[in-house]
Amino acid sequence: MTQHHAETPLAAAHTPSERWREKAHPGTATYAKAAVSLIFLTGVEVVIFYIDPLRSVVIPLFFMLSIIKFALVAMFYMHLRYDARLFSWFFVGGILLATSVICGLIALFKTIFV
Amino acid sequence: MAQAAHAEHAPEHPTSTGLDNRKLLMWLFLGSDCLFFGSLIATYLINYGKSLVGPYPHEILDILVTSVSTFVLLLSSFMFVLSLAAHTRGDYRAFRVWVLCTVILGCTFLGFQVFEFQQFVHEGLTPRTNLFGTTFFTLTGFHGAHVTIGVVWLLSLFFLSLRGKLGPDKNLSVDIAGLYWHFVDVVWIVIFTVIYLSGVVAGTNAAGG
Amino acid sequence: MNGRGRLLPIAAAIGFVGIFLFWILYYGRTPETPQSIFEAAGPVARMQLNLFWWIFWAATIVFIVVELAFVYALFHFRRRSGDPLPAQTHGNMPLEIGWTIAPAIILAIIAVPTVSVLWKVLTLPNEGVRLEVEAVAHQWWWEFNYPSLGIKTANEMHIPAGTVAVIKLESKDVIHSFWIPKLGGKLDMIPGQHNVMWLQGDEPGVYYGQCAEFCGEGHALMRFRAIVDTKEDFDKWTALQKQPAGAPTTGAAAAGRDIFMGKGACAGCHTVRGTDARGPVGPDLTHIGSRLTIAAGIMDNTHDNLAKWIADPEGLKPGNLMGTVITKGKFSSDELNGLASYLGSLK
């Protein structure tokens, strides 16, 4: 947080919107690439779903693929990659907390989902 | 709260971090919403496989249909980044076209959900039937509610733009609406993986041996 | 320094801390009460009590040190007229490190016995004689089954001294909690989940128990007794409990039995083995006459109390199921007398 903090007349030269436009948003090409990857990964998921021999190992794979998809959307479409670090902290903080609660509860209930 | 954030169009003061208040609020809200969905997902997982009577997930969930609706939602996210880009360029006509596409895709997704719910009820799965029904309808239902709010929000942007009230100074409003929309999308990515793909696989594994 | 006497701060600090210590330590001297945790009568309660004292003294030492320093500072550094601005200190690194580490060490010292007791209490001992008991909670009474002995009773649990009782806890409705302070800490009775705890009584005696998880209107009146018997007494009790109910011997009791089986509608809820009464809803009354208390430990088992209970269960324990059917004024005093005699005869 601190590194964003200008000690002297505060970020006076920039209006906020200029500030976040500084690092330009990715262009349409990048968006399209992300879209293609997302669709492709979803396709992969569906395909491996139907491959019977993979049944016993496929669940971790699903989770990995969905993490990648999640990251793609968050980084490019929600442009976290280009935006202030603070936003990522807020979001990732929420995700981490939620994930740990889920994992903690699963451990406590000894549910072996999947 | 989302609307509230959206509605607050204070004149731009310089802020301590140089970041806009509304955008900060939105991100924090999304962080908070993660815990909302996290708790629902935890409920789902803990009750997974505990239903005493069917229908069970692997008997009733249709991966192919849902992968199409997943595809639709992903595409809508793509549409929305295009509309934000258009708005940033100042191309408001393109902006409106893409927003409308987003809305249509969002509605399509909701249509799929309504269809799915109806189908399930038809096949004997209601929220009252068993634990799977209870947790499934609640989790996906709340996701659907988020999508609905998103659709209304995007529509309001569309109409504002039609009336010329969404000029360059409102770029941030578009951006923030987009954050919400994409968030709804990533939540669905998780739900699709957990309930549909993994849930069905685990169910058939357990049932089929 | 002369303006700032040292005596007052020290006296004040000791006084303040002393008052609290007196208060806190006072309970060490409270008369022995039926549910006091300070009179452990079995290994589980004793381990828990020892641990309690361990952590209690740790906490007390922390309390004394910290509050003494605190109250001393309060008095010693109070403002006098003409005080100059005090030195503007901002912190002190060694101190900070010290008072981060010191508590951590104390906690480590606490943690070791804690974890060891924890495992001992929560894992079943695999040596020694064991007796299995099933305790089933109902709103607001207790059912006790001894599967290995084929016994079913209510509201009073008998166990032989020196024997590990392995108690399976269940509930038929909401969450209750099984607690006999002198024998050991509580464990919840949860519908749909089977908790198991173990207890052991060293000496014969009657120990009070009580439901410790809020379970609705009658929660305060959901008590019971645990009776630790000598081996012989326990065997005698077992033999008695296995018998079906005896026939009434007096006229009043016989009349009472007829009401019980007939117009009283008691048999619809209660079981009296050896008779037609097979109701599964209320406590098993086959040997009610041999119990010390009635209605989940709220009253001594006397003829009058039995009559009082049957006359107005709702008044004595609002909300309880029996009161929905057996309403006040349903029976004449003769009938009550008969019922009480009959029940009293079921030794």
Place this chain on the structure above:
Amino acid sequence: MATAAIARHPAAFWDRVWMWLTTVDHKRIGALYGVTAFLFFLLGGTEALFMRLQLMRPEQNMVPPETFNQLFSMHGTTMIFLAIMPLSAAFFNLIIPLQIGARDVAFPRLNAFSYWTFLAGGIMLNTSWFLGGALNAGWFAYSPLTGLTFNPGHGVDFWAISLILLGIASTAAGLNFVVTIVNMRAPGMTLTRMPVFVWMTLVVSFLIVTAFPVITVALIELAFDRAFGFNFFSVTAGSNPILWQHLFWVFGHPEVYILILPAMGIVSEILPTFARKPLFGYMFIVFSGISIGVMGWMVWAHHMFTVGMGPVANTMFTLTTITIAVPTGVKIFNWIGTLWGGSIEYKTAMLFAVGFIAMFIIGGLSGLMHAVSPSDAQQQDTYFIVAHIHYVLFGGSILGIFAGIYYWFPKATGRLLGEGLGKIHFWLTFVGFNVTFMPMHFVGLNGMPRRQSTYAADMGWNLWNMVETIGAFILLASLLVFLYNFFRSGRKGEQAGADPWDARTLEWAIPSPPPEHNFDTIPQVHGRDAFWEQKHPHAAPVPAGGANGQLHPAEHQGGGHEPIHMPNPSYWPLLVSVGLGIAGYGLIYITHRAPGAFSLNWGGLAAIVVGVTFAAISTFGWYKQPAAGPEH
């Protein structure tokens, strides 16, 4: 107040009502929060008095069991959600913008919305008393006792829905204050220069926005089970009712730090002022606050040591829980370090702050004794726990809040609270508090379970229960003294001036009560204790940049005068809250139900439709209305 004037000008009266209804000024909203929450505090206290009367002697029948159960359930809920949290919110509102040198919070209308929604939730919760009975299952409402089978009335529904409303209000406030603190600080107010109260508010706000969604989900599940026959907590459908407990306490434990950290922040402001020394170990106090917040997430199951989680889980949660003593200890020791070598003046505010420390230590140590899970098996659900919670909640939060009231009352009103009465109030509270709650330790260890509508005479609990009841009435007396002092001083208390305590932070640099726009010019901050260092330049460590430690206006782009935009008053937030309230009542009555048989209640549905529509239209009005007014 100006009753005579109002009688002569009825229109002025309605103007004032209108002004309060539409205000978006953080100071006014703070006052609304404070007054409302204090009334709820008195209500919760009155409920406690009835409990104490019933428990005064064994085997009494003054309060029937069912009523008693409602009393303690509502007492706990009221104190936690309607008294302490909003009292803390009152301080956030009144003080945070002033301490960080801002003109208002980041979202003034959202702030008003928080207040009105809180009020709606509080009113809804308490109307249950008149609409068929209040919650009767304890403030943590364990399932399945809250299920339709065992609890057919509407009390649980009222509780669940109003808590959802309160959660919305709190979350909105939490979001608002995070943004405010992160973004609205005066130039030069770096994170490490923020007053500790601001820091604690920041931590609490993070806890609120993360913890409340969890309880909201739990409440939704409960409400759906009851209204529509869902199976979340239905044992017969195979569900495990323990899930409720986990969800509740995943929220519930962070919640207790939500309750205590603001008080800790208040005390951290007061001690340096009256000891005339900077806070000792500022960074350590801040970091320990943050780590308490973080660790608070890892300990929830210490409320569930007796549900049979097994030895592994009990060990884990025991260890994580006792660890919290370390950062808490760091705070306590640094407070003592602050006093050490100081020149301590005992104004009432300081007395309460000092009482807070003395009592919180006791409560914390008994907390530690619960954390040791094997011996907690003897304590859980006894009065020993009740003693712990009151030592931390009353001895902690409430004493801290009273300290804050005495400290900031002059800033808010321009008048001092009477010191003489204040001291009587303090000593009555201090004595009454200990007389009420200390004996609860003893009866608890002598086996008295909590939530007992009555107890037998032969248990050895009689004496101390009587003492506790007497203590409760001493507390009643102390509160009456306070109320008298409050009303008297509000009217004719001594004029305070801008800085009655020779205090340290920015809010004391401006007049009391502060002008509507707070600061004529936004100050430039050069150090911690910004105002103190201006008053005592020789005492300040010389800043590295060679700045002179003076408070002076920020140099802005133009160097000149910055136009002040004050937010417009707005009734939209109020209307949105009203809409939510109506919808909430609709949700409570959405179905006619009996276990296994549900049918839609058209009236309930209509209320939901009306309420939601109303809220939606009002949201739109809110959206259309410009946020800020013309230049002043």
